[in-house]
Structures are given as C-alpha cells and as structure tokens.
Amino acid sequence: MNAVIPYASAGPTPRADDGALHATGPWRVTAADPVLEQLTETLRTLLSPHLPGLLLPAGSDGSGSHTLTLALDDEPSAPARATVGVAPDGGAHPADEAYRLRVTADGIQCLARTAEGVFRAATSALQLIATAGEHGELPFQELTDAPRYAWRGLMLDPARSFLTPDELRRLIDLAALYKLNVLHLHLTDNEGWRIELPGIPRLTATVTDGPAREFYTVDEFRSLQEYAARRFVTVVPEIDLPGHSGTLREALPGLAEAPAPAGLGERFPFIPPLDLTDEATHAAVTRLLAEVCELTTGPFVHIGGDEAFGATAESFAASVHELRAIVREFGKRPVGWQESSRAGVEPRDIVQHWVDVAMMDLPDTEEELTGRPELVAAGRTLDFIKALKKFFAPTDHDLERVVEAGGRVLLSPQSHLYLDRPYAAEFAPPEQTEAAGRLGFGNYRPLGVQHAAAWDPTAYAIPDACVGGVEATVFAEQFKGFDDVTVLLLPRLASVAEAAWCGRAPQWPEYRERLAHHGRLWNQRDLAYFASTEVPWSE
Structure with missing residues (x-):
C-alpha cells in the first residue's frame, strides 16, 4: 500500500513493468547532480532511524544495494494544481516544489526542477520506505505532485x-x-x-x-x-x-x-x-x-x-x-x-x-x-x-x-x-x-x-x-x-x-x-x- 502523507495529487501510477521493490535494504543515497550533494547528507540523516544498519556509508559503491537517487530534471510532470500564498523564503513567487518519484527494481528516483522539489520527493520516498511493513514490498509506481499552499x-x-x-x-x-x-x-x-x-x-x-x-x-x-x-x-x-x-x-x-x-x-x-x-x-x-x-x-x-x-x-x-x-x-x-x-x-x-x-x-x-x-x-x-x-x-x-x-x-x-x-x-x-x-x-x-x-x-x-x-x-x-x-x-x-x-x-x-x-x-x-x-x- 502507498501510505504517503500528504497524498500525491496524481496518486500512485503502476508502471508497465509490474512488480515490487523489496525496501528492506541495504540502501545508498546518491546525487546525480553535484549541487545536490549537501542534500544527500541531509537525507541520510533523516533516513537513519528508518534503516538501522541498512544505510550504506557515503561513497560506498553500493554493490547489491538499492539506490535512492536525487536528480534535477527539466521535465518532472506538470503540477496538478497552482501554488498560492506567501513564499516563506520571501520571494515574489512561491518556490517550484513540484516533483516526480519513480519506484523501480533498482530503487527510487527523486526528480524535480529544483533542489526543494527534489527534497519533497525524497520525503515521500522516506515515507514509502518507513511504512513498507515487515515484508518491505513497494510496488513499482510513479508519483507526481505539487503543493496547493506555499x-x-x-x-x-x-x-x-x-x-x-x-x-x-x-x-x-x-x-x-x-x-x-x-x-x-x-x-x-x-x-x-x-x-x-x-x-x-x-x-x-x-x-x-x-x-x-x-x-x-x-x-x-x-x-x-x-x-x-x-x-x-x-x-x-x-x-x-x-x-x-x-x-x-x-x-x-x-x-x-x-x-x-x-x-x-x-x-x-x-x-x-x-x-x-x-x-x-x-x-x-x-x-x-x-x-x-x-x-x-x-x-x-x-x-x-x-x-x-x-x-x-x-x-x-x-x-x-x-x-x-x-x-x-x-x-x-x-x-x-x-x-x-x-x-x-x-x-x-x-x-x-x-x-x-x-x-x-x-x-x-x-x-x-x-x-x-x-x-x-x-x-x-x-x-x-x-x-x-x-x-x-x-x-x-x-x-x-x-x-x-x-x-x-x-x-x-x-x-x-x-x-x-x-x-x-x-x-x-x-x-x-x-x-x-x-x-x-x-x-x-x-x-x-x-x-x-x-x-x-x-x-x-x-x-x-x-x-x-x-x-x-x-x-x-x-x-x-x-x-x-x-x-x-x-x-x-x-x-x-x-x-x-x-x-x-x-x-x-x-x-x-x-x-x-x-x-x-x-x-x-x-x-x-x-x-x-x-x-x-x-x-
């Protein structure tokens, strides 16, 4: 079951290669873009209570592990709703927090136009891993999402x-x-x-x-x-x-x-x-x-x-x-x-x-x-x-x-x-x-x-x-x-x-x-x- 809160606006979409990822680990966290390297450190800290002994050290080659990949993507799916409200960072417009998340046989990909969007995707990934249950099975799926209120x-x-x-x-x-x-x-x-x-x-x-x-x-x-x-x-x-x-x-x-x-x-x-x-x-x-x-x-x-x-x-x-x-x-x-x-x-x-x-x-x-x-x-x-x-x-x-x-x-x-x-x-x-x-x-x-x-x-x-x-x-x-x-x-x-x-x-x-x-x-x-x-x- 997908237990992500808040619920992804597009919901979980089953992929053509129907199957499931065994989320019980081990896991490694990688950044496909150098600007996201600091974000991997933050995410590893957040993940550590949920993957005791299963989170590989930074820099590990990850042989036999699942990968949580953080990546910038110019085309994450279009937001399902417009974001309204005051931007907490003081900007004239709300931040772009839209993201796309994919669960595949190799792990989970977190994709967005901005680092902030990638982080929102990563928190959804963390919830999927933490709530997967004793068998730890995550169906292959894709989530797309964006916030309503800034x-x-x-x-x-x-x-x-x-x-x-x-x-x-x-x-x-x-x-x-x-x-x-x-x-x-x-x-x-x-x-x-x-x-x-x-x-x-x-x-x-x-x-x-x-x-x-x-x-x-x-x-x-x-x-x-x-x-x-x-x-x-x-x-x-x-x-x-x-x-x-x-x-x-x-x-x-x-x-x-x-x-x-x-x-x-x-x-x-x-x-x-x-x-x-x-x-x-x-x-x-x-x-x-x-x-x-x-x-x-x-x-x-x-x-x-x-x-x-x-x-x-x-x-x-x-x-x-x-x-x-x-x-x-x-x-x-x-x-x-x-x-x-x-x-x-x-x-x-x-x-x-x-x-x-x-x-x-x-x-x-x-x-x-x-x-x-x-x-x-x-x-x-x-x-x-x-x-x-x-x-x-x-x-x-x-x-x-x-x-x-x-x-x-x-x-x-x-x-x-x-x-x-x-x-x-x-x-x-x-x-x-x-x-x-x-x-x-x-x-x-x-x-x-x-x-x-x-x-x-x-x-x-x-x-x-x-x-x-x-x-x-x-x-x-x-x-x-x-x-x-x-x-x-x-x-x-x-x-x-x-x-x-x-x-x-x-x-x-x-x-x-x-x-x-x-x-x-x-x-x-x-x-x-x-x-x-x-x-x-x-x-």
Missing part, C-alpha cells in the same frame, strides 16, 4: 514550556517529513522570554530552572535556522506584543501601560499591555526588535498582536502600527495575529486568522455550562465566559476586514488547527487514558482525530490573491516535556499537512488506512503519539 507552517510554544535545541531539531525533522516549510516559534509571553539579545541581557538573566538555562543563545538560534534551512524550513520568530508582555515588564520595569477601558481592572485582573506611543517604551521595543531582526535569517518576524486585554481600541491600534513600522525599518516583513488587522491592513500585510466567537464553542447558559465538564474543571464561570465573548466579539469581522483590504490570510482556525485541543476520552486506548485527561487547553471541547482531519481550507471562500497559507499551532499552557508536545501533535499534524499541501480535507475512510502505517514511522523516530482507537494502527 506557506505550510507549524507554531510551537517554547515561551510557556521550553523545548531544547535538540528537541526543536527533532520537530523540524518531523515537519519536513510532512512537507511543512515554516517553523513559527512563539518565543515570548507572560511566562517566559526564550531568546538571548546581547544588547539587553536582563531579558534572560533570570530565565533558569534549577541548573538548566531555558533560552536560546545567539549561536543556538542561528544554528537552528541553519538546520531548518537545510530542510527547506523557514524559521519565523514571534515576539508577542503589546499584550502577553509580563516577562518583558519584569525584565524592564517602568514600561508604559496602555490606557485601559474604564472599570475593567475592577472585574478582571490583567497584565497591562504596552503603550508604544510612550517615547521610552517605544525606544525599548525598537532596541529589542532591532536585535531580533538582526538575528533572523528569514524574511519574517511575527509581532503577535493578539489578546491585548486591558488596552483601548485606539491604544492597541497605535501600538500595532508602531510594531509593524519598526520591523519594516529593520528589513523584515511583519506577521501578526488577526487582531492586528484593526490597526489597518495593507496588501503586503500578513494576518493570522485563528478565532471568532462561534469557533470558541462556549456556552450561553448555566445549564449549558454544566454540560461542559472541561470548562467547569478549568474554573470557568458564566460571568467570565460572557466577558470573553464580549472581548472577542470584534473577531467576527477580522477576516472580512483583511480580505476587503487585500491583505494575506494565514489560516490557523482554533476549531481544527489548534492542536492543544484535548483528545476525547472515548478514543483513548487504556494506556493513554491519563494523557487524554491531562493534556490540552481546558477551554476546548475534547474531540477526536477525525475531527481535525475534516478541516477544509476552502471553506472560508478567500480569493487566491488573499491567501497567505496554512499553519497549525500547539500552545503550551497545560503540559511539560517533549513527549507531551508530540502526543498533541501526532497524529493530528499529519492531516493538517495533507490539507495544506493538497488544498482539501482528506477522505477519512481512505486517509485513516494510510495514517495507520505512520505509527511505525513515529516509533522508528522515538516520537510518542496518541494511538486513537479511531485508527486501525499497523504494527
């Missing part, structure tokens, strides 16, 4: 639950294997500041947990970007302002508070957002964003702009306007959460859509609240829920505002792409009942894997000219440790990757059969996952 991202949250550089590298590998090409790092929040800025050492002076240092040094951050780039993944750092600034306020006391709506603080405590119209505060933020922009090798810096609870609409809009201007001044293109659209939108602005009131799925009455035990357990009251709905009411018009102004929308809807949603207990195998009850954000209704796989990126009726791309998120309020992250990501990240690449939701009956083979791939990479009973997992 920006296919994953957001991680080391601000709240730190991930070491080695852990981030493992997640970069995972993203790349599913043809994701953006890693968005939520580096700052009320709970932590996770990037070293040499000019402002106080930001990380006290960020420790016992003997551990819980931030990325300049060298570590640069190294992570280089590692990602070798896998055609662009790193986008997020400095979340003007709200979510608790750690920044602790490090730099005296930053000006944004004017707050009258009477708000008497009912709900909050950490005051920043006021960037204040000269000293503006200067401090300019200094730190200058350093972030200098450290960032990619073209984008995310300014946050979400949930500025405690700022008037006028103050918030003024601060977002200044944040965008500062990032542009230092040569980067700003990205912001959808609330940033209320500061105005220009065609070049990228706005990340994540919520509206209906999507929040919150009760209206005490009776309805009683029927939501996850909200009761999280301490939510009806008064608090009503205040949330009022605060988020403007979100109902954010998407319309962006599209009408010709901005670019990154689709990250909380309803399906927020992968910190708890799993429904009814789908938990006995050994993961505790994890299903513990993991995930308490505001969200627990649901299953099929729910995430049902997401359709075309449901928003956004013109192609206004599409930025697709990005899954996993915020870290409710967990600690690497395994918690991967259990929330897997298996749901795979369906997001398929929707982002193919531009449509997978067909569940067929998709679950392919997904069933990927537990083997994750086990080979020592990645914990939620073995939902919705899926007939293969050994």
Whole structure:
C-alpha cells in the first residue's frame, strides 16, 4: 500500500513493468547532480532511524544495494494544481516544489526542477520506505505532485514550556517529513522570554530552572535556522506584543501601560499591555526588535498582536502600527495575529486568522455550562465566559476586514488547527487514558482525530490573491516535556499537512488506512503519539 502523507495529487501510477521493490535494504543515497550533494547528507540523516544498519556509508559503491537517487530534471510532470500564498523564503513567487518519484527494481528516483522539489520527493520516498511493513514490498509506481499552499507552517510554544535545541531539531525533522516549510516559534509571553539579545541581557538573566538555562543563545538560534534551512524550513520568530508582555515588564520595569477601558481592572485582573506611543517604551521595543531582526535569517518576524486585554481600541491600534513600522525599518516583513488587522491592513500585510466567537464553542447558559465538564474543571464561570465573548466579539469581522483590504490570510482556525485541543476520552486506548485527561487547553471541547482531519481550507471562500497559507499551532499552557508536545501533535499534524499541501480535507475512510502505517514511522523516530482507537494502527 502507498501510505504517503500528504497524498500525491496524481496518486500512485503502476508502471508497465509490474512488480515490487523489496525496501528492506541495504540502501545508498546518491546525487546525480553535484549541487545536490549537501542534500544527500541531509537525507541520510533523516533516513537513519528508518534503516538501522541498512544505510550504506557515503561513497560506498553500493554493490547489491538499492539506490535512492536525487536528480534535477527539466521535465518532472506538470503540477496538478497552482501554488498560492506567501513564499516563506520571501520571494515574489512561491518556490517550484513540484516533483516526480519513480519506484523501480533498482530503487527510487527523486526528480524535480529544483533542489526543494527534489527534497519533497525524497520525503515521500522516506515515507514509502518507513511504512513498507515487515515484508518491505513497494510496488513499482510513479508519483507526481505539487503543493496547493506555499506557506505550510507549524507554531510551537517554547515561551510557556521550553523545548531544547535538540528537541526543536527533532520537530523540524518531523515537519519536513510532512512537507511543512515554516517553523513559527512563539518565543515570548507572560511566562517566559526564550531568546538571548546581547544588547539587553536582563531579558534572560533570570530565565533558569534549577541548573538548566531555558533560552536560546545567539549561536543556538542561528544554528537552528541553519538546520531548518537545510530542510527547506523557514524559521519565523514571534515576539508577542503589546499584550502577553509580563516577562518583558519584569525584565524592564517602568514600561508604559496602555490606557485601559474604564472599570475593567475592577472585574478582571490583567497584565497591562504596552503603550508604544510612550517615547521610552517605544525606544525599548525598537532596541529589542532591532536585535531580533538582526538575528533572523528569514524574511519574517511575527509581532503577535493578539489578546491585548486591558488596552483601548485606539491604544492597541497605535501600538500595532508602531510594531509593524519598526520591523519594516529593520528589513523584515511583519506577521501578526488577526487582531492586528484593526490597526489597518495593507496588501503586503500578513494576518493570522485563528478565532471568532462561534469557533470558541462556549456556552450561553448555566445549564449549558454544566454540560461542559472541561470548562467547569478549568474554573470557568458564566460571568467570565460572557466577558470573553464580549472581548472577542470584534473577531467576527477580522477576516472580512483583511480580505476587503487585500491583505494575506494565514489560516490557523482554533476549531481544527489548534492542536492543544484535548483528545476525547472515548478514543483513548487504556494506556493513554491519563494523557487524554491531562493534556490540552481546558477551554476546548475534547474531540477526536477525525475531527481535525475534516478541516477544509476552502471553506472560508478567500480569493487566491488573499491567501497567505496554512499553519497549525500547539500552545503550551497545560503540559511539560517533549513527549507531551508530540502526543498533541501526532497524529493530528499529519492531516493538517495533507490539507495544506493538497488544498482539501482528506477522505477519512481512505486517509485513516494510510495514517495507520505512520505509527511505525513515529516509533522508528522515538516520537510518542496518541494511538486513537479511531485508527486501525499497523504494527
């Protein structure tokens, strides 16, 4: 069976010489073009967990082995669909990622016009090898493919639950294997500041947990970007302002508070957002964003702009306007959460859509609240829920505002792409009942894997000219440790990757059969996952 995720647009095409390749090895990786030599090194690293003892050393003559060949080809089959969205490398047009893959008696050929396309083909080849099963038979076939969306991202949250550089590298590998090409790092929040800025050492002076240092040094951050780039993944750092600034306020006391709506603080405590119209505060933020922009090798810096609870609409809009201007001044293109659209939108602005009131799925009455035990357990009251709905009411018009102004929308809807949603207990195998009850954000209704796989990126009726791309998120309020992250990501990240690449939701009956083979791939990479009973997992 062909279990590749995302599914190749043309599907597997049997070749005239019907037969099968025994994929159990040994294997060697070769480049038919000198410009792909570095790519062979990257691919060997990615393949090593799946071919223990069966991957021949670089330079081996490969006698008796199968060959995974990487080659540039001026005529890979024409893409089945046009690529739309923002190019993560900052180019004027999306990269050519179309590829062709052939399975023959001698091995697998990965063909494309560009190195990036060859790499996408190679990740499909890796999946074929890793999911082939104990007999390891791969039918002779040909796949042709190209992506629908240019920006296919994953957001991680080391601000709240730190991930070491080695852990981030493992997640970069995972993203790349599913043809994701953006890693968005939520580096700052009320709970932590996770990037070293040499000019402002106080930001990380006290960020420790016992003997551990819980931030990325300049060298570590640069190294992570280089590692990602070798896998055609662009790193986008997020400095979340003007709200979510608790750690920044602790490090730099005296930053000006944004004017707050009258009477708000008497009912709900909050950490005051920043006021960037204040000269000293503006200067401090300019200094730190200058350093972030200098450290960032990619073209984008995310300014946050979400949930500025405690700022008037006028103050918030003024601060977002200044944040965008500062990032542009230092040569980067700003990205912001959808609330940033209320500061105005220009065609070049990228706005990340994540919520509206209906999507929040919150009760209206005490009776309805009683029927939501996850909200009761999280301490939510009806008064608090009503205040949330009022605060988020403007979100109902954010998407319309962006599209009408010709901005670019990154689709990250909380309803399906927020992968910190708890799993429904009814789908938990006995050994993961505790994890299903513990993991995930308490505001969200627990649901299953099929729910995430049902997401359709075309449901928003956004013109192609206004599409930025697709990005899954996993915020870290409710967990600690690497395994918690991967259990929330897997298996749901795979369906997001398929929707982002193919531009449509997978067909569940067929998709679950392919997904069933990927537990083997994750086990080979020592990645914990939620073995939902919705899926007939293969050994």
